[in-house]
Amino acid sequence: MKNWISIAAALLLVACGQQTASTTSAPTDTGGSLKGDFGPPQGEPVNAVLTDPPSVPPATGRHAPAKVIVELEVKEVEREIADGVKYTFWTFGGTVPGKFIRVRQGDTVEFHLKNHPSSKMPHNIDLHGVTGPGGGAASSFTAPGHQSQFTFKALNQGLYVYHCATAPVGMHVANGMYGLILIEPPEGLSPVDHEFYVMQGDFYTVGKYREKGVQAFDMQKAIDENPTYVLFNGAESALTGPNALKAKTGQRIRMFVGNGGPNLVSSFHVIGEIFDKVQQEGGTHPQENVQTTLIPAGGAVTVEFHTEVPGNYILVDHSIFRAFNKGALAILEVSGDLRADIYSGKQVDETYLGDKVANMAPVTAAAAASAAGNLTKDQQIKAGEVLFKGTCSACHQEDGKGLPNVFPPLAGSDYLLKNPQRGIDAALNGLNGPVTVNGATFNSVMPPMSQLNDDEIANILTYVLNSWGNDGGVVTSKQVQTTRASTKRPEGAAH
Amino acid sequence: MRRAARMACLLAGVACAHSAWAAQPATELAAIPGGTFDTILPPAEKLKVATVRPFRMDRRTVSNADFARFVSERPEWRRDRVARVFADESYLNHWQSHNAPGAGIEAQPVTQVSWFAAKAYCEARNARLPTWYEWEFVSAASASAADARTDPQWRQTILEWYARPATEALPPAGSTAPNYYGVRDMHGVVWEWVLDLGSMMVSADNREQGDPDVKRFCGTGALSLEQKDNYAMLMRIATLSSMQANYTSSTMGFRCVTGPEATP
Numbered sequence: 001m002k003n004w005i006s007i008a009a010a011l012l013l014v015a016c017g018q019q020t021a022s023t024t025s026a027p028t029d030t031g032g033s034l035k036g037d038f039g040p041p042q043g044e045p046v047n048a049v050l051t052d053p054p055s056v057p058p059a060t061g062r063h064a065p066a067k068v069i070v071e072l073e074v075k076e077v078e079r080e081i082a083d084g085v086k087y088t089f090w091t092f093g094g095t096v097p098g099k100f101i102r103v104r105q106g107d108t109v110e111f112h113l114k115n116h117p118s119s120k121m122p123h124n125i126d127l128h129g130v131t132g133p134g135g136g137a138a139s140s141f142t143a144p145g146h147q148s149q150f151t152f153k154a155l156n157q158g159l160y161v162y163h164c165a166t167a168p169v170g171m172h173v174a175n176g177m178y179g180l181i182l183i184e185p186p187e188g189l190s191p192v193d194h195e196f197y198v199m200q201g202d203f204y205t206v207g208k209y210r211e212k213g214v215q216a217f218d219m220q221k222a223i224d225e226n227p228t229y230v231l232f233n234g235a236e237s238a239l240t241g242p243n244a245l246k247a248k249t250g251q252r253i254r255m256f257v258g259n260g261g262p263n264l265v266s267s268f269h270v271i272g273e274i275f276d277k278v279q280q281e282g283g284t285h286p287q288e289n290v291q292t293t294l295i296p297a298g299g300a301v302t303v304e305f306h307t308e309v310p311g312n313y314i315l316v317d318h319s320i321f322r323a324f325n326k327g328a329l330a331i332l333e334v335s336g337d338l339r340a341d342i343y344s345g346k347q348v349d350e351t352y353l354g355d356k357v358a359n360m361a362p363v364t365a366a367a368a369a370s371a372a373g374n375l376t377k378d379q380q381i382k383a384g385e386v387l388f389k390g391t392c393s394a395c396h397q398e399d400g401k402g403l404p405n406v407f408p409p410l411a412g413s414d415y416l417l418k419n420p421q422r423g424i425d426a427a428l429n430g431l432n433g434p435v436t437v438n439g440a441t442f443n444s445v446m447p448p449m450s451q452l453n454d455d456e457i458a459n460i461l462t463y464v465l466n467s468w469g470n471d472g473g474v475v476t477s478k479q480v481q482t483t484r485a486s487t488k489r490p491e492g493a494a495h
Numbered sequence: 496m497r498r499a500a501r502m503a504c505l506l507a508g509v510a511c512a513h514s515a516w517a518a519q520p521a522t523e524l525a526a527i528p529g530g531t532f533d534t535i536l537p538p539a540e541k542l543k544v545a546t547v548r549p550f551r552m553d554r555r556t557v558s559n560a561d562f563a564r565f566v567s568e569r570p571e572w573r574r575d576r577v578a579r580v581f582a583d584e585s586y587l588n589h590w591q592s593h594n595a596p597g598a599g600i601e602a603q604p605v606t607q608v609s610w611f612a613a614k615a616y617c618e619a620r621n622a623r624l625p626t627w628y629e630w631e632f633v634s635a636a637s638a639s640a641a642d643a644r645t646d647p648q649w650r651q652t653i654l655e656w657y658a659r660p661a662t663e664a665l666p667p668a669g670s671t672a673p674n675y676y677g678v679r680d681m682h683g684v685v686w687e688w689v690l691d692l693g694s695m696m697v698s699a700d701n702r703e704q705g706d707p708d709v710k711r712f713c714g715t716g717a718l719s720l721e722q723k724d725n726y727a728m729l730m731r732i733a734t735l736s737s738m739q740a741n742y743t744s745s746t747m748g749f750r751c752v753t754g755p756e757a758t759p
Binding site: 076077078087088117118119120121122141142143144145146166167168171206214215216217218219220 | 583585647650651654655657658659660661662686726729730732733734736737738739742743744745746747
């Protein structure tokens with residue numbers, strides 16, 4: 001061990017000789033704060049560019065230490081946490097998470113914290129990228145309608161959480177008072193096509209998940225670490241539907257992902273992607289080829305990946321009930337040409353009965369009745385139910401309610417019930433692009449289900465039209481056949 | 496700051512001697528029996544209880560109309576005349592003019608007043624601001640119990656005030672339900688100044704509990720907050736400790752009490 005240290009020291013000494021740090025490859029040991037002081041700030045002070053999530057400020061582009069002025073305003077704002085649910089957030093800059101701050105290692109940061117006159121609470125800020133007691137907390141304690149100032153030198157490079165540390169700290173954090181500060185390495189970061197800012201947080205409301213109206217903070221749920229919501233960027237729809245992150249195929253993506261907590265640790269995962277590179281916290285030795293990465297409460301990670309195949313990539317906390325029952329779900333929409341050589345899409349989908357032949361009996365019976373020309377509506381519904389559960393319920397859910405912002409409902413769907421022909425079209429040809437269902441806009445991709453035969457599609461749609469309170473109707477095999485004959489299947493569709 | 500406080504007393508005291516209005520309390524006072532209770536701010540390391548002597552407390556917060564009468568009697572407390580050392584730039588800046596709040600807000604609790612101004616107001620009425628322990632003693636009450644602080648429902652009701660943004664209009668002073676002592680507005684309306692603000696030296700970084708830098712504390716010594724799950728009270732303490740005596744805010748008001756000061 002001692003030997004190793006002296007070797008490292010020798011290496012560092014060598015590195016010291018060429019201190020301009022113009023090397024493109026990261027050094028094996030950056031030396032931490034001991035090597036992070038590049039001397040007094042040079043040139044005129046610079047005003048930091050701050051951005052709202054999911055945007056990230058441009059690279060500093062600086063090659064010498066500067067004095068950087070950061071002005072951050074604390075505001076207490078009421079806004080939607082979920083559809084029809086309001087919550088009073090305490091924010092750094094009006095958003096959850098707060099504004100993204102980007103400086104360079106060695107910069108001297110003059111920090112101004114302003115507490116808006118309409119605030120009820122005093123607030124302060126603890127930046128994990130600060131070297132000094134409290135991370136700035138005591139120095140920035142600010143009454144409503146006042147402002148304070150402190151200065152620090154950013155000695156360590158990396159991605160750091162900042163948060164409010166005023167009593168009761170947990171409640172200030174639970175109300176959304178956190179964000180990220182990136183302290184760039186002296187040589188800057190490698191160029192990418194997109195940088196995104198995403199931060200997870202857990203929220204505690206008196207009412208249940210999605211209970212409408214203005215919801216108050218629930219202290220006991222917070223102490224019990226039993227959140228009502230687990231969210232990316234402070235709202236259920238922050239990064240879904242029209243707010244989804246967008247990129248193209250063949251692009252390099254970098255995401256700065258933080259976890260504000262206050263309580264939960266995140267198992268961050270992007271469904272359908274593999275992180276080529278993950279840098280934990282300020283880590284300068286990236287891990288490669290990572291599926292799921294842990295982000296501690298009060299911690300952050302930089303992930304990078306390259307897009308190859310178009311489609312929707314869903315960001316989740318892979319503690320998966322949080323994703324589907326508490327809101328921890330965001331979408332990256334990647335557009336571009338299909339790459340069947342990398343990912344084919346579904347190539348085969350046929351009945352596999354296993355030992356469940358009995359379950360398929362209604363389908364068999366309906367097929368026989370159809371062939372004999374005496375198929376009843378009741379038979380269609382029974383067969384449709386089995387087929388629906390096997391094929392459609394994965395997205396539209398067994399109760400036909402779909403998933404908000406992702407998969408449209410079939411139960412009570414004005415889109416479908418107004419014109420059942422749309423169901424035939426969607427099943428045969430898929431559905432791509434925005435549709436409005438019951439006043440909500442969905443912009444997902446439904447693949448063509450043309451591998452199902454005319455009988456099966458007719459039975460499924462008849463089941464849908466007669467379930468969950470839908471007002472009835474029959475789709476015949478003939479109708480499906482006509483549509484199939486008159487429309488061209490999109491290229492690459494399943495057979 | 497201590498010198499400034501003394502100056503304020505002098506100014507207010509001089510004015511007081513010449514005032515006819517000062518003898519008229521703005522509200523009928525409620526009799527508070529006093530007693531010994533568990534406090535959130537222990538007076539000493541091993542002493543978790545505080546004692547307050549009997550006193551009388553305003554049944555409601557001081558309103559804009561009340562304060563306007565005071566300002567017309569004591570023009571040195573008008574916003575265009577007040578010394579900056581006694582009140583910051585935002586002092587009474589929500590009023591229509593130097594001596595009139597303006598239509599619609601007369602009945603609301605006065606806010607944007609500094610500790611110095613609140614203290615002078617009470618002294619002009621031959622009263623004073625309550626001490627923290629006096630305020631805390633009365634605030635522990637619900638409608639039916641003298642000490643409701645462990646009642647989860649009572650706590651949640653108080654917490655719900657924080658769930659509403661401060662941009663909503665304040666209700667009229669005295670419009671909330673009376674508590675056990677017949678006192679209104681203790682929760683859910685405004686923060687309130689206390690007399691011993693200067694000794695409420697809670698660390699600005701409250702995570703330092705248990706290892707306080709003793710040099711930063713004086714008077715009551717190193718304070719360590721008790722009742723860590725009583726968020727409603729923790730927030731009140733945090734807010735008071737963020738305020739200097741010349742600060743004002745849109746949510747900070749006050750009320751007065753009479754009687755000898757409590758000695759913990």
